[in-house]
Amino acid sequence: MEKNETLSGDKPRPWQSYHTVYTNAKAGMEGVDKEKVQRIVYETSKGSKYFENEEKKEALLRQKIENMRAQRAKLSAADLSHYQTVADRRILELEATRDLSRIWLHADMDAFYAAVETLSNPSLKGKPMAVGGMSMISTANYEARRFGVRAAMPGFIARKLCPELIFVPTDFKKYTHYSELTRKVFEKYDPNFMAASLDEAYLDITEVCKERSMSGGEIAEELRKCVNEETGLTCSAGVAPNRLLAKVCSDINKPNGQFVLTNDRMAVMTFIFSLPIRKIGGIGKVTEHILRDAFGISTCEEMLQKGGLLCALFSHSTADTPQVSSRKSISSERTFSATADETLLYQKLADIAEMLYTDMKKEGLYGRTLTLKLKTASFEVRSRAVTLEKYICSSEDILKHASKLLKAELPISLRLMGLRMSHFNEDKIGSPSDPTQKTLNNFIVSADLSRKNLDDSKSLGSDINDLKLMNNMEGSFSIEIHELQCYGIRDPLDSNNLQDLNVHHCTSTDSVEAKKIREPSSNKIADKVITKDMEEEVSQWKESGLSLPGQLEGESPDRLNQVIMDNEAVFSSEQKDGLVWVDDYKCSLCGIEMPPYFEEERQEHSDFHLAERLQKEESSFDTRTSTLRQRSVKKDRISSQSKRKRHKPSPKKGRHLSIDMFFAKSNQNF
DNA sequence: GGGTTTCGGGAGG
DNA sequence: TTCCACCTCCCGAAACCC
Numbered sequence: 001m002e003k004n005e006t007l008s009g010d011k012p013r014p015w016q017s018y019h020t021v022y023t024n025a026k027a028g029m030e031g032v033d034k035e036k037v038q039r040i041v042y043e044t045s046k047g048s049k050y051f052e053n054e055e056k057k058e059a060l061l062r063q064k065i066e067n068m069r070a071q072r073a074k075l076s077a078a079d080l081s082h083y084q085t086v087a088d089r090r091i092l093e094l095e096a097t098r099d100l101s102r103i104w105l106h107a108d109m110d111a112f113y114a115a116v117e118t119l120s121n122p123s124l125k126g127k128p129m130a131v132g133g134m135s136m137i138s139t140a141n142y143e144a145r146r147f148g149v150r151a152a153m154p155g156f157i158a159r160k161l162c163p164e165l166i167f168v169p170t171d172f173k174k175y176t177h178y179s180e181l182t183r184k185v186f187e188k189y190d191p192n193f194m195a196a197s198l199d200e201a202y203l204d205i206t207e208v209c210k211e212r213s214m215s216g217g218e219i220a221e222e223l224r225k226c227v228n229e230e231t232g233l234t235c236s237a238g239v240a241p242n243r244l245l246a247k248v249c250s251d252i253n254k255p256n257g258q259f260v261l262t263n264d265r266m267a268v269m270t271f272i273f274s275l276p277i278r279k280i281g282g283i284g285k286v287t288e289h290i291l292r293d294a295f296g297i298s299t300c301e302e303m304l305q306k307g308g309l310l311c312a313l314f315s316h317s318t319a320d321t322p323q324v325s326s327r328k329s330i331s332s333e334r335t336f337s338a339t340a341d342e343t344l345l346y347q348k349l350a351d352i353a354e355m356l357y358t359d360m361k362k363e364g365l366y367g368r369t370l371t372l373k374l375k376t377a378s379f380e381v382r383s384r385a386v387t388l389e390k391y392i393c394s395s396e397d398i399l400k401h402a403s404k405l406l407k408a409e410l411p412i413s414l415r416l417m418g419l420r421m422s423h424f425n426e427d428k429i430g431s432p433s434d435p436t437q438k439t440l441n442n443f444i445v446s447a448d449l450s451r452k453n454l455d456d457s458k459s460l461g462s463d464i465n466d467l468k469l470m471n472n473m474e475g476s477f478s479i480e481i482h483e484l485q486c487y488g489i490r491d492p493l494d495s496n497n498l499q500d501l502n503v504h505h506c507t508s509t510d511s512v513e514a515k516k517i518r519e520p521s522s523n524k525i526a527d528k529v530i531t532k533d534m535e536e537e538v539s540q541w542k543e544s545g546l547s548l549p550g551q552l553e554g555e556s557p558d559r560l561n562q563v564i565m566d567n568e569a570v571f572s573s574e575q576k577d578g579l580v581w582v583d584d585y586k587c588s589l590c591g592i593e594m595p596p597y598f599e600e601e602r603q604e605h606s607d608f609h610l611a612e613r614l615q616k617e618e619s620s621f622d623t624r625t626s627t628l629r630q631r632s633v634k635k636d637r638i639s640s641q642s643k644r645k646r647h648k649p650s651p652k653k654g655r656h657l658s659i660d661m662f663f664a665k666s667n668q669n670f
Numbered sequence: 671g672g673g674t675t676t677c678g679g680g681a682g683g
Numbered sequence: 684t685t686c687c688a689c690c691t692c693c694c695g696a697a698a699c700c701c
Contacts, residue, residue, distance in 0.1 A: 050687050136688040138683090151683080154687040197683050282693095284681045331690060369675085379687085385676055418689085 015042030018054075027236075027254035028111075028145035037148035037161060044157045053379035061286060068294040068313060075312055084308030091307065099241070100263040103216045105203045106238045106246035107186065107223065110255035112199035114141035115233050116178050117168045129166040130158055135335070138170055142255060175199075181231045189223055194243075202243045217260040224258065241268065248279050273301040330365060331373075332356040333418025338377035340413035348417055349406055350399055356419045357395035366391035367421035370398065372405040375416035384409065391425045 015038045045051040075083075109115065113131040118124045118141065128144035130137045134155035144150075147162035159165055179198040186193045190203035205219050212219075216239035227235050234256040238249025241263045252259040261271055276299055278288045291297040295306055303310065332355040336348060360367070370392075371385040384405045392398065402419055 045687080048686065054687095132688085134685050138688085152688080156684095156686050159685085200683080282681065286680060328692065329690090333689060335688065371676090381678080383677060387675065416688090420691090 013039075015039045018042040018045070027251055028142040029148065029150065031146060032148045034148075040148075040160050041157055044160050049378050061289060065290055065294045068290065071313055072294065072309065075309075079312060080308055083312040087307035087311045090311070098265065100265065100268075101206070102204060102241060103206045103209055103263065104240055104243050104246040105189070105205045105216065105220055105223070106240075106243065106250040107182075107201050107203065107227070107235050108237070108247075108250045108254070109182065109199035109227075109233060109235045111139055111141050111145075112178075112233070113139040113170065113175055114144075114168075116174055117171075119178075119232050120174065121168075124166065124168070127166055128162050128164060129168060130155070131168050131170055133167060133169065134159075178231055178233065182227050182233075182235070185223065185226045185230055188226075189219065202246065205239075215260075217258065220258045220260070224256075244281055245271070247281065248275065251279075273299065273304075275300045277303060327363070327365075327424070329420050329422035330356065330359055330363070330367070331371075331418055331420035332359060333373055333416060335375070335416045338413050338415040340377075340411060342410055345406065345410075345412075345414060345417070346403065349402055349419075350395075352417055352419050353399040353402055354395050356421060357393065357398055360393050360421060365421070366393045366425045367423055368392065368425075369421070369423035370401050370405070371420040371422070372402055372409075373416070373418035373420065374406075374409060374412070374414055377413040377415050379415070382409070387423065 013035075016035075018038065018041070020038070020041050045054075114129055117129070117131055124141075126143060128141065128147060128149065130140040130144050130149055132138045132155060137149065137151060137153050137155055137158055139151050140149040140153075140158070144158070144162055144165055147165070149158040149162050149165060155167060175198050179195075182199075183193075183195060183201070186195075186201050186203055189205055189208050192204070194202040196202060203223075205216060208214075209216055209219055214222075220237040220239050224235055224237055227233065236250050236254040236256060237258040238246040238252065238261075239258065240246040240249050240261040245261055245268070249259040249261050261267060277283050277291055277297060280300070283291070291303070295309060297303050297306055332352050334348065334352055334355075339345065368389070368391045369385055369387045371383050374382045374384070376382070386401055386405060388401065392401070398419065398421070406417075
């Protein structure tokens with residue numbers, strides 16, 4: 001940070017160089033005295049450890065900008081000419097694929113959390129209010145925004161800006177409820193709409209516009225009115241040929257307004273040219289700073305003009321696009337008063353492991369990469385990860401591995417710890433619970449692939465669709481579990497047996513293959529498989545010393561078949577798992593509360609308990625039959641500073657920048 | 671040499 | 684009085700593994 005910058009004759013105003021996101025243009029903040037906000041933020045922050053860390057980061061950024069300037073200076077005329085050709089060619093390619101055929105609508109609720117709180121407590125109306133606490137604010141209403149108070153601002157700074165600010169604690173249950181109401185409206189216009197968060201959604205309204213012979217603007221008007229009638233809340237909308245443009249448009253007439261960008265090349269180009277780069281999704285505070293200070297780029301027009309330069313110094317990468325995808329990771333983190341007390345740190349780690357476990361349990365997830373996130377007392381953020389051989393889920397396993405990671409960092413004074421689980425067993429279609437285990441059924445692969453393609457084929461992405469995807473995964477998951485139940489003693493590496501068998505043990509209701517087994521025509525195959533494998537099964541069960549489920553010993557193939565069928569029935573029944581919803585609300589096994597209308601979630605939850613039980617059974621079996629397994633078990637690879645020596649990072653090409661952004665591609669950003 | 675993992679960091683809500 | 688969250692996703696490069 002440059003200190004004591006002066007304007008001719010003025011007093012020093014050091015806050016001018018303290019770069020925060022709080023003075024950035026945001027809806028409802030047009031009339032804000034930016035300099036005053038900047039000064040108060042600076043004065044409130046100055047001298048804190050947070051501030052010192054920000055200074056360090058700022059210094060690194062300045063160094064990076066200097067490096068880029070140096071690289072830029074090194075480029076010869078020939079280089080520049082070459083990269084300009086590359087840029088021009090790319091522009092031509094993109095122009096050829098420009099798609100102006102779709103109409104996208106981005107709906108964005110106005111100050112959502114704050115509006116919901118005002119709805120349930122009308123006395124807040126007209127008063128400056130923020131949802132959150134003294135440490136951090138989630139949302140501020142428009143009255144508070146006039147003082148410069150905004151989301152992601154610490155509460156104590158907000159209070160300095162607006163002493164009469166009212167704080168309301170967050171209540172996600174409430175927001176989720178209202179979010180559901182809005183989504184019911186969105187669904188009417190695009191059943192495959194894409195929810196970007198609780199308060200934002202993307203809708204492809206091309207079809208509904210055609211069917212009803214209405215313009216995008218008319219649909220937007222109607223949709224906003226409908227949302228207001230259903231919820232009592234207002235929202236803003238943007239209509240454009242692609243999602244990212246629609247998002248930019250929805251911000252223009254906020255709150256309770258809309259903006260339409262017509263599907264016309266000239267209109268799009270004119271609109272984009274004047275657009276500040278910061279409006280582009282993916283360009284944040286840092287990238288904006290780099291582009292402005294290293295290249296003198298502030299608008300999209302300048303960006304296009306300097307395309308050659310950007311091609312030379314930035315790698316080819318498109319900006320982030322909202323995509324339909326399954327969950328990639330799940331995490332939990334907590335901030336606390338900085339401490340170096342190891343007992344306390346381990347206790348906090350145990351709490352976080354428990355929280356992560358609870359969240360994973362809710363979604364029935366098993367993961368094998370565990371990342372420990374640390375924030376030191378001086379705000380430095382570090383992460384340490386380990387990838388395990390087995391997928392894990394239990395809080396004990398999470399804590400065991402997290403503790404190893406933490407141990408390697410001690411002694412240390414921390415103010416935050418977090419745990420993230422990734423690399424789920426659904427990551428790769430058909431990947432089994434043990435990555436070395438080649439057991440998953442061919443049919444799942446094909447079934448899931450076709451369903452996944454279906455989901456991916458359009459720009460889906462709503463939570464509803466995520467849920468669908470999740471359910472699909474859940475399908476394959478329960479199949480695996482079931483397989484463990486019936487074939488727990490089989491050598492997991494013996495894929496020959498399992499490929500046949502898995503087909504007959506799927507409980508997925510929408511699977512053609514699963515139904516087949518119940519048809520007389522396929523009894524033959526089933527009998528054959530069961531006869532052959534049950535013999536092995538029974539003898540191995542005997543060897544293992546475990547009691548035979550269903551007293552299979554000596555039973556005929558028909559009887560064995562029946563036992564399997566019965567088992568399937570058991571798996572689908574909550575009651576038989578021992579799970580009951582107390583007061584029709586609370587899980588009798590773990591106490592989690594879930595209202596009756598969360599039908600799918602409840603089913604998943606029930607499945608989870610079943611999975612948990614089966615895994616316990618399997619692992620207890622594992623310990624007894626470990627000699628049967630001829631598997632080489634690699635030692636967990638735990639990374640630590642001591643093991644990993646890193647080179648000093650070399651100046652790398654920037655990213656998140658692409659001239660693709662200038663093209664209306666409905667499958668991309670523009 | 672190519673694939674995978676780790677780690678730091680940017681971004682958005 | 685209080686003193687800068689939490690969660691998720693993505694990318695790039697180095698390190699590591701085979």
